[in-house]
Amino acid sequence: MTPDEFRRAGHALVEWIAAYRERLAEGGFPVQAQVAPGELIGRLPAAAPEKGEPIDAILADLDRLILPGITHWQHPRFFGYFPSGGSLTSVLGDMVSTGLGVIGLNWQASPALTELEQVTTDWLRDLLGLSQAFSGVIQDTASAASFVALVCARERATDYGAARTGLQGGTAPLVVYTSAQAHSSVEKAALLAGFGRRHVRAIALDAAFRMDVPALEAAIREDRAAGLRPCAVVATTGTTATTAMDPIAAIAAVARREELWLHVDGAMGGSAMLLPECRHHWAGIEAADSIVVNPHKWLTIAFDCSLYLVRDPEHLVRVMSTNPSYLQTAVDTQVRNYRDWGIPLGRRFRALKLWLTLREQGAEAIRARLRRDLANAQWLASEVDAAPHWRAVAPVVLQTVCVRHEPPGLDGAALDAHARRWTQAVNDSGAAYLTPAVVAGQWITRVSIGAELTEARHVAELWQLMRGAAEVSAAAG
Amino acid sequence: MTPDEFRRAGHALVEWIAAYRERLAEGGFPVQAQVAPGELIGRLPAAAPEKGEPIDAILADLDRLILPGITHWQHPRFFGYFPSGGSLTSVLGDMVSTGLGVIGLNWQASPALTELEQVTTDWLRDLLGLSQAFSGVIQDTASAASFVALVCARERATDYGAARTGLQGGTAPLVVYTSAQAHSSVEKAALLAGFGRRHVRAIALDAAFRMDVPALEAAIREDRAAGLRPCAVVATTGTTATTAMDPIAAIAAVARREELWLHVDGAMGGSAMLLPECRHHWAGIEAADSIVVNPHKWLTIAFDCSLYLVRDPEHLVRVMSTNPSYLQTAVDTQVRNYRDWGIPLGRRFRALKLWLTLREQGAEAIRARLRRDLANAQWLASEVDAAPHWRAVAPVVLQTVCVRHEPPGLDGAALDAHARRWTQAVNDSGAAYLTPAVVAGQWITRVSIGAELTEARHVAELWQLMRGAAEVSAAAG
Numbered sequence: 004m005t006p007d008e009f010r011r012a013g014h015a016l017v018e019w020i021a022a023y024r025e026r027l028a029e030g031g032f033p034v035q036a037q038v039a040p041g042e043l044i045g046r047l048p049a050a051a052p053e054k055g056e057p058i059d060a061i062l063a064d065l066d067r068l069i070l071p072g073i074t075h076w077q078h079p080r081f082f083g084y085f086p087s088g089g090s091l092t093s094v095l096g097d098m099v100s101t102g103l104g105v106i107g108l109n110w111q112a113s114p115a116l117t118e119l120e121q122v123t124t125d126w127l128r129d130l131l132g133l134s135q136a137f138s139g140v141i142q143d144t145a146s147a148a149s150f151v152a153l154v155c156a157r158e159r160a161t162d163y164g165a166a167r168t169g170l171q172g173g174t175a176p177l178v179v180y181t182s183a184q185a186h187s188s189v190e191k192a193a194l195l196a197g198f199g200r201r202h203v204r205a206i207a208l209d210a211a212f213r214m215d216v217p218a219l220e221a222a223i224r225e226d227r228a229a230g231l232r233p234c235a236v237v238a239t240t241g242t243t244a245t246t247a248m249d250p251i252a253a254i255a256a257v258a259r260r261e262e263l264w265l266h267v268d269g270a271m272g273g274s275a276m277l278l279p280e281c282r283h284h285w286a287g288i289e290a291a292d293s294i295v296v297n298p299h300k301w302l303t304i305a306f307d308c309s310l311y312l313v314r315d316p317e318h319l320v321r322v323m324s325t326n327p328s329y330l331q332t333a334v335d336t337q338v339r340n341y342r343d344w345g346i347p348l349g350r351r352f353r354a355l356k357l358w359l360t361l362r363e364q365g366a367e368a369i370r371a372r373l374r375r376d377l378a379n380a381q382w383l384a385s386e387v388d389a390a391p392h393w394r395a396v397a398p399v400v401l402q403t404v405c406v407r408h409e410p411p412g413l414d415g416a417a418l419d420a421h422a423r424r425w426t427q428a429v430n431d432s433g434a435a436y437l438t439p440a441v442v443a444g445q446w447i448t449r450v451s452i453g454a455e456l457t458e459a460r461h462v463a464e465l466w467q468l469m470r471g472a473a474e475v476s477a478a479a480g
Numbered sequence: 481m482t483p484d485e486f487r488r489a490g491h492a493l494v495e496w497i498a499a500y501r502e503r504l505a506e507g508g509f510p511v512q513a514q515v516a517p518g519e520l521i522g523r524l525p526a527a528a529p530e531k532g533e534p535i536d537a538i539l540a541d542l543d544r545l546i547l548p549g550i551t552h553w554q555h556p557r558f559f560g561y562f563p564s565g566g567s568l569t570s571v572l573g574d575m576v577s578t579g580l581g582v583i584g585l586n587w588q589a590s591p592a593l594t595e596l597e598q599v600t601t602d603w604l605r606d607l608l609g610l611s612q613a614f615s616g617v618i619q620d621t622a623s624a625a626s627f628v629a630l631v632c633a634r635e636r637a638t639d640y641g642a643a644r645t646g647l648q649g650g651t652a653p654l655v656v657y658t659s660a661q662a663h664s665s666v667e668k669a670a671l672l673a674g675f676g677r678r679h680v681r682a683i684a685l686d687a688a689f690r691m692d693v694p695a696l697e698a699a700i701r702e703d704r705a706a707g708l709r710p711c712a713v714v715a716t717t718g719t720t721a722t723t724a725m726d727p728i729a730a731i732a733a734v735a736r737r738e739e740l741w742l743h744v745d746g747a748m749g750g751s752a753m754l755l756p757e758c759r760h761h762w763a764g765i766e767a768a769d770s771i772v773v774n775p776h777k778w779l780t781i782a783f784d785c786s787l788y789l790v791r792d793p794e795h796l797v798r799v800m801s802t803n804p805s806y807l808q809t810a811v812d813t814q815v816r817n818y819r820d821w822g823i824p825l826g827r828r829f830r831a832l833k834l835w836l837t838l839r840e841q842g843a844e845a846i847r848a849r850l851r852r853d854l855a856n857a858q859w860l861a862s863e864v865d866a867a868p869h870w871r872a873v874a875p876v877v878l879q880t881v882c883v884r885h886e887p888p889g890l891d892g893a894a895l896d897a898h899a900r901r902w903t904q905a906v907n908d909s910g911a912a913y914l915t916p917a918v919v920a921g922q923w924i925t926r927v928s929i930g931a932e933l934t935e936a937r938h939v940a941e942l943w944q945l946m947r948g949a950a951e952v953s954a955a956a957g
Contacts, residue, residue: 051839327917
């Protein structure tokens, strides 16, 4: 494709994206894709074409084939999972990155890629109210960041055992602690890093779904008594199901005393720390060894952009470093080589979308948007509290409201079935999208507020939909 | 940013990218960034702005601040590292992905994301001449794919030990085998997965820098005799330094006999298998347990897009799976949930760029481009062979030519210094970009041909530059 062909198709695509977002803003499209499994596969040829096809025909297929299979995360009535970053400014930033087509293997391979990442991760760290003791890098996801954290914990506990026998030295097993409401990626990270599920403790919760610190201390005591070696604790700032806030200061005191690595998973909730009034939620955070916050969630940065902050970058680099001849340059001692800050050697120029978005929006507007979402969540929580047979099953700490409709005459498994039935009815209707989840052993419904386009009226519309669907389901159940 | 503001800025950016590529095609820009460490950092403010800034001012900074810090991988005289995918069609595909702003947590979260990935990875598998015994997924990089492969090997050898004590059970250590010319990411993957460096064997090479199979067999014998458990062998199709081809069939026979996982790293060289005349280079490939090929290298797909192929997806899913309540849907048994095929839970819609590019270019044109690059490499090799005091230090198997200039009167360390000096002189001149590397204990210069814009004349120009720089350096040395 020549630059002129790109001009024509690129302009068409800019119009297509703008029109797509306009239609979303108007509430167009069913939020959840209305296709059956295999439907798109059945409509596509079994082999790549031998001859090139005209770009216009391919772009037309975006409407014909792709859009029907999209669940619209940027829709104002998308309340599923988490708010997924997709601001149009960050779309522009990503266009520049892909348009340049450079790879950050080392500083020399594109100095701007490294230095803009260094500067924008510093900007974000400061906006989060953290001290300059932390240094940042962009990872793809919190899954990867938490894995890197646990490997760093493993290597600190073993005095860089990876350089010798790894975890295969037959020494006393290392143990990882996290809460029973930690994200699934934490256990996955521990298993990938070789700890083994028997050495991962899901610590019990208090009534607000926060890690119970006495239970953590008891588990550590038991493990030490059994000859195991406590290694790391992963605390969560904003758990997936209910955005519960583990008590960082108390956990940090335990970590310090027991010499554990403290990793804080603030993938979702960390963004709230742009608001000074929220920072009490992670009081004690300065004691963390590592923190992850995902700007690609609530901060509207296009996926993927996960901020990983560490107190000791030298340790990180020593753990992750490789230094083959073909990557060495004359300036290696003067610069950051971010390849040694994570898993992949090749790296996209992801700082561009962060830079464009922070500059175009400005910190004030970002904070205002976060406050809008917090207020919308509080409004919904108060409506739920006031409505007969509805209850919020967890404190509404941030922008997520976990609800249950408990009509008279239903209990146990029937109530669980009811919760899943009315939630799926809302999703299947295409009018809004919610996530069912299990909290405290019961199926509940998560309402995650914070898509960029979601205003108060969309939350009000959702509340109407929820009540309607629950009534129909209750009558059927 | 509103859709209308996006229209204005987006159209401007399309023009900017097109103009950038036009200037590259004309040979504009010094290939290597001409900035000093810290230069960009010094020109950026220390904090994010409180108030939003006009998008025009930000876009103007792309020329003022960013472009001077870019090493231009898409430049026709970029011969460094590897050809980095950046076709304008794939830029369009990535725009669509970012514009849609959806995340592939599971099938339901955007069915088209999953199904297009399934179809396009099948297309690629077939284009590579592989059988339908393989199933594909897009990973970000070969670093991640090789890590996943070694974790899968570990879990097969331990009968899913991660569900129990991981590598901390005190049993006989598992060992990983690869060649002394394997990519640095292979050892890194083994260390991340907990094997430990003492359990990674860098098998010796034959004269063509391929893994020496008798040496592999001897190492396995020794390890078994020492009470260790051979677990996996990583063979390379196209090593980083010289694109050497490990003998897959012979290695596969050993792997089968010894019950080792066979992972084939074809990150760079695998793309050549689109050409039937190249497939003898990985004869025996059907016996592999896993293969990685990076379309984001020589196949012009914008980074990141790494194809990971496995024979046993059920095993992969069992190893990588997490299944928290909030990710479960009613159709989970009927669909692929790609989150269980790799590390990250969140996934970009990367299949779009693959789909657009394969369709717009067509397989014939892709093959023609690969053949162009192979021919250019052969031409350069023949020039090198014919020139006094120049030699190719390794067989030219694909598009990489490894050369050394050995003028009379220089040897040992002086020759090494000469190699690094003239290579850096070429890079510093901005006229072309090369990678110095160590092969067989000596510093040599890699010429990696295959940027999309690189035609025969650019290789001829490079050859002139090389000879000029080497002459100057020899006179100085």
